[in-house]
Amino acid sequence: MLKVYRTLFERLNQEIPCVVWKACHDMESALEGKGDIDLLVDLDYQGKFRQLLNDHGFVHAEFDTLKFPFVTHYYGFDEETGKICHLNVYYQLVTGETHLKSYHIPLEKEVINNRFLNSMKVYVCSYRDQALIYSLRHYMKRASLVGFLLWAYERKDYLAEYAYISNGLASLEGRNPLPAGDKLSSEFNFYNLDMGTGLSGYRKARKKISAIASFRRMNAWQAVWKSLYNLGVRLYYKLFRVKKRVDNGVLLAISGVDGSGKSSMVNELYKWFSRDLDVKVFHLGKPSPALLTYPLRPLLFVYRLLKGKNKANYDELTEDSGNNDAVKKKNGFVWAVRYGTLAYERCRLARIARDLAGKGKIIICDRYPTNSSGKMDSPRIGPGGSKLVEKIRSYEQRLYNRTPEADGLAFLNVSQEEAINRNRARIKKDKETDDEIAFRHRDNQGLDFRAHRVFLVDANRDYDSVLKNLKSIAWDCLIRGR
Numbered sequence: 001m002l003k004v005y006r007t008l009f010e011r012l013n014q015e016i017p018c019v020v021w022k023a024c025h026d027m028e029s030a031l032e033g034k035g036d037i038d039l040l041v042d043l044d045y046q047g048k049f050r051q052l053l054n055d056h057g058f059v060h061a062e063f064d065t066l067k068f069p070f071v072t073h074y075y076g077f078d079e080e081t082g083k084i085c086h087l088n089v090y091y092q093l094v095t096g097e098t099h100l101k102s103y104h105i106p107l108e109k110e111v112i113n114n115r116f117l118n119s120m121k122v123y124v125c126s127y128r129d130q131a132l133i134y135s136l137r138h139y140m141k142r143a144s145l146v147g148f149l150l151w152a153y154e155r156k157d158y159l160a161e162y163a164y165i166s167n168g169l170a171s172l173e174g175r176n177p178l179p180a181g182d183k184l185s186s187e188f189n190f191y192n193l194d195m196g197t198g199l200s201g202y203r204k205a206r207k208k209i210s211a212i213a214s215f216r217r218m219n220a221w222q223a224v225w226k227s228l229y230n231l232g233v234r235l236y237y238k239l240f241r242v243k244k245r246v247d248n249g250v251l252l253a254i255s256g257v258d259g260s261g262k263s264s265m266v267n268e269l270y271k272w273f274s275r276d277l278d279v280k281v282f283h284l285g286k287p288s289p290a291l292l293t294y295p296l297r298p299l300l301f302v303y304r305l306l307k308g309k310n311k312a313n314y315d316e317l318t319e320d321s322g323n324n325d326a327v328k329k330k331n332g333f334v335w336a337v338r339y340g341t342l343a344y345e346r347c348r349l350a351r352i353a354r355d356l357a358g359k360g361k362i363i364i365c366d367r368y369p370t371n372s373s374g375k376m377d378s379p380r381i382g383p384g385g386s387k388l389v390e391k392i393r394s395y396e397q398r399l400y401n402r403t404p405e406a407d408g409l410a411f412l413n414v415s416q417e418e419a420i421n422r423n424r425a426r427i428k429k430d431k432e433t434d435d436e437i438a439f440r441h442r443d444n445q446g447l448d449f450r451a452h453r454v455f456l457v458d459a460n461r462d463y464d465s466v467l468k469n470l471k472s473i474a475w476d477c478l479i480r481g482r
Contacts, residue, residue: 017042025164033083061244097147110180127168135188142205245360253368256412259419285367331385343399408477409451412459
């Protein structure tokens, strides 16, 4: 069991009436973070339950449109394993078709009262309640054509759950109380369920659910419309990989000198978050041109051709050059145009990132602006230029001052020797020389980043240790952003 679950359920068992009410057969795997847990919580304890989750570092996340009443989602982080775990939280027994959940089984109090503590120290439904709920869900799901097809697709898992409940019932020997809603148990007999995939099972389910028509949350026409709508939304989410958004997003930046591994770590964090949550990556070191600045890119290229400049001289116009001759150009017109446009592109992209974070997205930035003039990702236009250059210089400074601060920034710190060795191992066209790497390493120490919190991360360690450290930092920034 993940440590985050172990500590959470220790408190839940003492303070909150709740119970895992389905998929108990796969609980061991779910408690290891390999699946989600369906937890029914007494509605009267909703506020206290939310506070308890908050205390344990869980965050609330939902889709923008695909929601069900009295059902919500929370995600937690297990620091020991680096896994994100998922709680499906129910305040009512809302269930039915996968894409609709059009039924409410009004037996919450009874189900919670009949619970028992299993060998993993988690409260679960009594086996008889599990059997009744399983039977009801069986007919609810198979009574719609789409639901029947989904049931058939997932039949192996349903059979495994059926076997688990059967074994549990066989072990009772009269020691368990009667199930919640005992009158329903004869109508929906667990042992008489049709587990086949023939269409006769669909027709039987259609007849059977008439006995629980009062459990429906909507009429037939509403159900048809909502079913089609939700099905379309689900397909859209699958096609465009839409994920849930947290209540309060976060703007997290990863920075570091060449060879520190920042781009690799950005990609790792993106993959880690994107399995469950809505996340987007921005590159603020080399942002894409904006509509207003795009024409300047080819102009700079043409300027280079017309002046017949070689690569070394052209490097004077590019970000973070290690060429010492570049100092002569820091107050020139072309230099000013280049870094004035770069400041605009960075400020614009950072504001977009901040706006998306405010809407519940997790934003990860590869590099981020600093207040350290003349350094990496900072104002670069030097004093002493023409009046026009001075105006551009003043404009550049204002843009950096207006750039929103990141919620958190992790600076990956490596030794100069390690940075050089890693650069030698990189497969990259026209990669930097050892001297250039050494110059950049010396020149970009002690930067004053535009971030509320800055974390110095020792990136000389092995890859997995650095990644584990960054995951902890990222989650800490996320929960503090609440």
